Amino acid sequence: MKATIGLEIHVQLDTRSKLFCRCSTDIDDAEPNSVVCPICLGYPGSKPMLNQRAIEHGIRVAQALESKVMPVIRFSRKNYFYPDMSKNFQITQYEVPLAEGGYLLVTGHRIGITRVHLEEDPAKLVHVGGGITSARETLIDYNRAGVPLVEIVTEPDIRSTEEARDFLKKLSLILEHLGAYDPHNEGSLRVDANVSIEGGNRVEVKNITGFRNVEKALNYEVVRQTSAVNMGMPVVRETRHFDAETGVTSTLRLKEQEEDYGYIAEPDLTQIHIASEWVEALRASMPELPDQRIQRLVDEYGITRFQSDIIVNTGLRMSQFYEESCRLYSDAKNVANWLVTYLLKSLNFESMILEESNVRPETFTELLVLIDEGTISERLAKELIKYYVKTGKSPRKIVEENNLDLLPVDDLRVVVSEVVDENQKAVEDYRSGKAKAAEYLIGQVLRRVRARASAGVVRELVLEALKEN
Amino acid sequence: MSILDRVRVLDEEYHFINTLAERIDVEPDGKLKGYTVSVKDNICVKGMQSTAGSKILEGYIPPFDATVISKCRAEGAGILGKTTQDEFGFGTFNINTPYQRPLNPHDPERSTGGSSGGAACLTAVADFPHIALSESTGGSISCPASWCGVVGVTPTYGRVSRWGLIDYANSLDKIGVMAKTVGEAALLLEVISGPDRYDSTVLDAPVPKYTELDQIKGLRVGVPKEYFGEGVDSEVEELVWAAIKGLESKGAKVSEVSLPHTKYSLSSYYIIAMAEASTNLAKFSGLRYGLQETIEGDFNQYFSRVRTLGLGAEAKRRVMLGTFTRMAGYRDAYYLKALKVRTRVIEDFKRAFKDVDVLAAPAMPVVAPRFDEIEQLEPIHHYMMDVLTVAPNLAGIPMVSVPCGSAHGMPVGLHLMADHLEEHKLLKAAWEAEQL
Numbered sequence: 001m002k003a004t005i006g007l008e009i010h011v012q013l014d015t016r017s018k019l020f021c022r023c024s025t026d027i028d029d030a031e032p033n034s035v036v037c038p039i040c041l042g043y044p045g046s047k048p049m050l051n052q053r054a055i056e057h058g059i060r061v062a063q064a065l066e067s068k069v070m071p072v073i074r075f076s077r078k079n080y081f082y083p084d085m086s087k088n089f090q091i092t093q094y095e096v097p098l099a100e101g102g103y104l105l106v107t108g109h110r111i112g113i114t115r116v117h118l119e120e121d122p123a124k125l126v127h128v129g130g131g132i133t134s135a136r137e138t139l140i141d142y143n144r145a146g147v148p149l150v151e152i153v154t155e156p157d158i159r160s161t162e163e164a165r166d167f168l169k170k171l172s173l174i175l176e177h178l179g180a181y182d183p184h185n186e187g188s189l190r191v192d193a194n195v196s197i198e199g200g201n202r203v204e205v206k207n208i209t210g211f212r213n214v215e216k217a218l219n220y221e222v223v224r225q226t227s228a229v230n231m232g233m234p235v236v237r238e239t240r241h242f243d244a245e246t247g248v249t250s251t252l253r254l255k256e257q258e259e260d261y262g263y264i265a266e267p268d269l270t271q272i273h274i275a276s277e278w279v280e281a282l283r284a285s286m287p288e289l290p291d292q293r294i295q296r297l298v299d300e301y302g303i304t305r306f307q308s309d310i311i312v313n314t315g316l317r318m319s320q321f322y323e324e325s326c327r328l329y330s331d332a333k334n335v336a337n338w339l340v341t342y343l344l345k346s347l348n349f350e351s352m353i354l355e356e357s358n359v360r361p362e363t364f365t366e367l368l369v370l371i372d373e374g375t376i377s378e379r380l381a382k383e384l385i386k387y388y389v390k391t392g393k394s395p396r397k398i399v400e401e402n403n404l405d406l407l408p409v410d411d412l413r414v415v416v417s418e419v420v421d422e423n424q425k426a427v428e429d430y431r432s433g434k435a436k437a438a439e440y441l442i443g444q445v446l447r448r449v450r451a452r453a454s455a456g457v458v459r460e461l462v463l464e465a466l467k468e469n
Numbered sequence: 470m471s472i473l474d475r476v477r478v479l480d481e482e483y484h485f486i487n488t489l490a491e492r493i494d495v496e497p498d499g500k501l502k503g504y505t506v507s508v509k510d511n512i513c514v515k516g517m518q519s520t521a522g523s524k525i526l527e528g529y530i531p532p533f534d535a536t537v538i539s540k541c542r543a544e545g546a547g548i549l550g551k552t553t554q555d556e557f558g559f560g561t562f563n564i565n566t567p568y569q570r571p572l573n574p575h576d577p578e579r580s581t582g583g584s585s586g587g588a589a590c591l592t593a594v595a596d597f598p599h600i601a602l603s604e605s606t607g608g609s610i611s612c613p614a615s616w617c618g619v620v621g622v623t624p625t626y627g628r629v630s631r632w633g634l635i636d637y638a639n640s641l642d643k644i645g646v647m648a649k650t651v652g653e654a655a656l657l658l659e660v661i662s663g664p665d666r667y668d669s670t671v672l673d674a675p676v677p678k679y680t681e682l683d684q685i686k687g688l689r690v691g692v693p694k695e696y697f698g699e700g701v702d703s704e705v706e707e708l709v710w711a712a713i714k715g716l717e718s719k720g721a722k723v724s725e726v727s728l729p730h731t732k733y734s735l736s737s738y739y740i741i742a743m744a745e746a747s748t749n750l751a752k753f754s755g756l757r758y759g760l761q762e763t764i765e766g767d768f769n770q771y772f773s774r775v776r777t778l779g780l781g782a783e784a785k786r787r788v789m790l791g792t793f794t795r796m797a798g799y800r801d802a803y804y805l806k807a808l809k810v811r812t813r814v815i816e817d818f819k820r821a822f823k824d825v826d827v828l829a830a831p832a833m834p835v836v837a838p839r840f841d842e843i844e845q846l847e848p849i850h851h852y853m854m855d856v857l858t859v860a861p862n863l864a865g866i867p868m869v870s871v872p873c874g875s876a877h878g879m880p881v882g883l884h885l886m887a888d889h890l891e892e893h894k895l896l897k898a899a900w901e902a903e904q905l
Contacts, residue, residue, distance in 0.1 A: 038532060038533055041757060042752045042757075043531070043532070043533075043757075043758065044513065044519070044521065044526065044529065044531070044635040044636075044752070044758070045512075045513040045519075045531060045533075045535060045632070045633040045634055045635050045636075046533075046632075046633075047631065047632055047639075047667060047668050047669065048669070049666065049667060049669060050669065077748050079748050079751060079795075081751065081754070081768075081769065081772065082768075083756065083768045086752065086757070087751065087752040088751035088752050088754060089748050089751055089752075138768075140756075260796055260797045262747075262748075262792060262795040262796055262797075262800070263795065263800075264744050264745060264748060264795050264804060265640075265808075267638070267639035267640035267670075267745055268631075268636075268639050268668075268669065268670065269669050269670075270669055270670055
């Protein structure tokens with residue numbers, strides 16, 4: 001059944017300080033309630049001070065989505081009582097957002113953007129011993145209060161869970177290219193989703209954290225609504241909560257209980273004029289976006305579009321890694337082959353992402369050089385890369401420390417004659433016409449030298465030795 | 470007797486202090502050297518209980534100084550303590566408070582006026598060098614200054630930083646000053662004015678030397694006809710006219726002007742003020758500072774209990790009315806309409822100031838009422854007391870109430886108003902009126 005999905009995506013902007021105060025946004029490892037000040041705690045007498053960098057990030061996001069930046073913007077107070085809100089109102093944008101309109105193409109389908117606006121993140125609630133409704137007590141960490149968020153609202157143009165996932169992936173990649181957001185920060189992307197199917201009403205699912213959960217929540221919701229309609233039961237208009245642990249949504253409030261936020265203009269912040277020169281300067285200095293990057297890698301390095309797609313879509317750091325590697329090693333196609341086929345596979349096998357590993361362009365290209373100069377075989381390199389990815393150790397060092405380089409032919413001859421001497425039965429079998437016996441001898445040699453010789457060379461040497469005897 | 474001891478003695482009689490400093494520390498030098506400065510209780514002083522006149526902030530010790538306090542300290546002033554006020558500034562008589570209620574120095578049976586009642590009272594009775602920091606949202610400086618017979622200056626909105634001011638209605642709140650003389654008021658205003666990065670609404674305009682007071686040759690005085698007549702006590706009106714004639718006799722040109730939207734300003738003011746106030750008060754929920762209760766029930770039950778206990782009747786009334794004016798379905802008719810009216814009121818003043826330098830009117834329609842009279846009034850009559858002060862407050866223009874004699878044995882204030890950022894003109898005109 002066809003689904004209609006609209007998303008409201010909240011992304012933490014990667015600024016140095018919070019939206020309205022000078023507290024750091026670097027809060028991941030901080031003690032709870034240690035990165036706070038009178039402003040983000042909403043102390044009496046404090047007033048917000050707008051962080052210009054957040055506006056700048058917001059404008060860049062809007063431009064990347066072809067959204068029109070408004071010449072004059074305002075902030076508003078969204079009023080509701082909730083313990084994660086230090087002021088019991090959130091400073092957000094209501095009447096005049098930062099930008100309006102725009103779109104994002106997802107595999108050729110145009111997903112409309114309604115608006116892009118800025119707002120402050122509330123504090124983080126930690127429910128002790130249960131979920132949002134069952135916990136006995138809830139702790140509040142205000143470190144997150146005031147972290148800048150950009151909210152991106154889409155039109156209800158998304159037609160399936162898969163399309164929603166692809167949209168978010170693309171959006172996340174764009175934001176990463178803009179330097180506006182850190183994709184690996186848990187909770188830096190939160191989504192409210194409006195989902196409906198034919199014959200049902202619009203249902204809002206609130207506060208879904210991270211990609212995988214969006215997919216889970218949407219899947220659950222589409223299935224739930226579809227089976228309700230199929231059974232002739234109504235899908236009521238309501239707001240539901242998604243529980244990440246169980247993967248289930250449940251009713252939070254019905255439409256009649258919808259909150260009235262009683263918006264007023266935020267009187268502590270004046271109207272903000274966004275100079276068109278500023279907007280133009282930002283557009284001119286817009287970093288390269290993913291689609292442009294994919295094309296450029298194809299043009300500049302002569303790799304396939306398939307490879308370029310994989311490299312760029314893996315993340316900004318991966319495409320930077322590729323280009324840095326190409327600067328250190330001249331055969332860009334070879335770099336792409338090894339990167340796409342073996343490096344990514346090994347990272348996946350270790351469940352690692354590039355950023356978490358010790359893999360570096362300098363050491364990665366060392367591996368390719370070792371093959372080219374004949375120090376190791378390709379076969380060995382394919383094994384070695386797994387160990388390299390796991391440890392990040394220099395491949396040349398690994399080879400040296402473990403004597404993994406190819407043996408000189410003379411050394412190999414010694415091993416061959418040893419094996420021949422020790423296996424006279426096989427030699428006789430060979431001579432009596434059993435050609436298979438040679439294979440046995442080759443296998444014995446390879447077992448002894450491990451990967452330090454190529455099979456072809458060993459075969460030649462064994463056959464040569466059998467002839468001589 | 471030390472100044473603090475002297476204040477204790479006076480406070481026994483007039484009840485104007487909420488929190489008194491434990492000692493007075495001063496910088497050795499500065500423009501305010503030798504002066505003590507009292508602080509309305511809604512202006513935060515680091516380390517000194519600041520309640521804004523509310524029980525919900527009982528015991529709240531701010532961790533930072535308001536910008537005006539830092540500026541006063543830097544200029545050598547001694548911070549004396551916190552003066553009484555109506556809770557969060559909600560009132561015209563300084564009776565809406567869980568703390569002590571100040572008495573009018575000219576008649577203890579009467580109100581000092583509000584909401585900055587403590588500031589006006591102390592300014593009137595201080596027999597030592599003293600200037601008061603106070604605050605006006607809709608008339609909270611002009612009203613008590615007029616009724617206690619002192620000079621009260623409300624500057625242009627954005628002239629003085631509000632960083633550290635506990636909000637009533639942020640788009641209307643202005644920190645100002647009260648003093649025995651225009652010269653002293655000008656001195657403190659000069660110190661506290663000017664840009665401040667901590668308040669985005671502060672105007673980035675240079676601060677003239679307000680203390681340079683002399684006569685303005687050919688001062689043009691406008692008399693708004695809507696500010697006289699019905700509702701204004703005839704003796705009050707006579708005294709104000711006498712002052713205007715006095716200015717005329719010294720060379721001022723007097724003309725009548727009209728501010729046609731005056732009659733809408735009271736409702737516009739109360740809608741905007743209450744809408745903003747109802748959002749400002751939401752943060753007082755007993756979680757982080759101020760009044761706390763034993764934790765029982767869920768968050769909604771807990772904060773409701775704290776607010777039931779901590780907020781006074783007038784505060785609750787304003788939260789309810791303010792919330793109503795911004796609810797879906799009413800927002801257009803009330804809140805957004807009030808914002809439009811505000812623009813019209815500003816246009817009225819802008820038009821008038823094309824032809825005149827200052828406007829002159831009574832600050833209050835009557836002299837300070839007796840407490841027993843106030844008890845007979847309905848809330849709507851309280852609000853109507855502000856009819857002459859809300860329009861200039863709504864417009865954000867500077868104003869001063871300067872004593873101009875006594876009616877019924879009580880002081881009367883001449884209200885002078887000027888265009889935005891024309892405090893220098895305003896203070897010169899007030900100084901001239903003071904000399905009459």
